[in-house]
Amino acid sequence: QKEVEQDPGPLSVPEGAIVSLNCTYSNSAFQYFMWYRQYSRKGPELLMYTYSSGNKEDGRFTAQVDKSSKYISLFIRDSQPSDSATYLCAIKAAGNKLTFGGGTRVLVKP
């Protein structure tokens, strides 16, 4: 079983729609959960960071963590064409190493 699994997409939505992304993980030692956005041939850009179960909101972005199900989600409200990118979940245990999902490609159509 892969440590972190993420649907590769692509996920195509109309402008203004809610984008729903998720990852599952297998290792219960994972404690810190992040979402990064990556534009083509660029570095990952941190969007959201959380370490507890529940919801965390930042503007149009909401990160959700369910440790009991080993499931994390990212919701993007009122999606814009500029949100078109690949979204990576990244998870960390107590050490330094980030374990990334494979990324979901999102396309927001005007």
Place this chain on the structure above:
Amino acid sequence: EPEVTQTPSHQVTQMGQEVILRCVPISNHLYFYWYRQILGQKVEFLVSFYNNEISEKSEIFDDQFSVERPDGSNFTLKIRSTKLEDSAMYFCASSSWGLDNEQFFGPGTRLTVL
């Protein structure tokens, strides 16, 4: 806003040659990392560095790889004898004190080994 910078943006080398990839982490950060992303694949952890020594490394980070902080600002990744399969995007990242702090990534260096 402070950011991680990397040079060069693209490096082309012949198989068997040595390459050095350079990074300038965010100035008050203490932890430094290298990751790589082979085209179409996941971002993979290579190594973390703190207090002038490696704190963690992956199976990928074998004897062909080394890291160094030669001065107060730069952080480098050296690949001694490049292989075709080393072709990838290499990302440097840094984070501040504490193991739970966020890692901020640079724009990457695209390494092409011919």
